[in-house]
Amino acid sequence: MGPECTEALQGLKKYISTPPLLSTPKLREELYLYLAVSEQAVSAVLIREVEKEQRPVYYVIKTLLDAETRYLPLEKLVYALLIASRKLQHYFQGHTINVLTKFLLRSVFSRVDFSGRTAKWAVELVEFDIRYQPKTVIKAQVLANFVTEFAPTQSTEYQNSCSIQVSRTTKLGEQCASEAWKLFIDTSNEEAIAQALDIAEGRRETTLFRLVAYQQQLIKSFNQKVFPRRFIHGELVLRKVMDHKRVPGEGKLGPNWEGPYKVTVVVENEAYYLEDIKGKAIPQPWNVVNLKKYYQ
Template identity: 35%
Template sequence: MVDELPHVLWAHRTMPKTSNRETPFSLTYGTEAMIPAEIGEPTRRTLQGEKGYEEDLRLNLNLVEERREEAARREVEYKKKEIEKYYNARVREVKFKKGDLVLRENGATRKEDQGKLGPKWEGPYQVTWAGDKGAYKLADLAGKEIPWTWNSMQLRKYYA
């Protein structure tokens, strides 16, 4: 099992990563690795000779910083997209209509900290206006308008 470790590491270092589309080897050394089978076969890299290969290597080393910056940018973009996908898969969209009874999150209006056992929701309130983008205006059951607008993430359906 330990004998296989160098082969596994080699495979890991020479495989392009999904997040940045680069291999760890190329980001470290500025050029792609030559696999053992490529050394014996005639390829552009093996046929151009020592002098031409050194010139290509120097050019790649000059551009390695740009490649690293571009890979970092692609990785940030990829991670942002994956986080957004993860979040959106778990968000449940709730639509309330005018007249629905709801509870609102207690955090915005809590005057004093009631500890972790204090109530998390308060209400019920009645929806008096429902915007098309998830914004709502509320009133208490006596009809007194509650200041501010609320979004659906701060509201829960009230079941009497």
């Protein structure tokens, strides 16, 4: 065995004998996220790179409910990202997260043929700085797969049948040979209830998705009918009378606008500096929503 093989073997022994201890990221450091899904669980591993070495920061795992196991594989992957953002929210808010995956997760949120829950997940994830990168090497992906593989499943917690050891005794008190009875549990009712709840949840999410689309359509239609209000230098305008400047006792009969005033300076964000007819400048700028054109 040559020196290169010996060095590689010693490096492998050192890596195996060194446990993957959790590492603390630095401020504003970019972190990397690996996702893994299975039929019964989803998991994620958040890591950081130090001198081209990936060190784990935290592990996240969630056992799927019966209704969640029927998600599409790509939906499960997005759900794993959502669970990671909820449980590791402080990391997602303070760092840029690079999701390493070979799937096009970015295109999932822009498609309209997905369910309403995917749209809600997209709204929840939009507040974080998440970037999607292709996965070129395995590295910490094996950790995410390992956590998912050993996740507890519902099948290990609930069984359709169980064996009961029963021992009988005679009238004289003599114990007879014990025999095993098998007790069967009918789960058809529970499955029907779970299916009905899943259907109701799907209809509710579809209705919510349609409601959001209808609201966006109304906003778009309203904005098309709204024309921006702008003024130029030297134009005469009226200023809205604020509540603290109204004359007590006038009530609704009092004027709602006062002026005219002349526009002296046009600033950004649709704000204007004014002066009255005598040339006295108004110290504070006024927003366009509180002004209107003066017609002589």
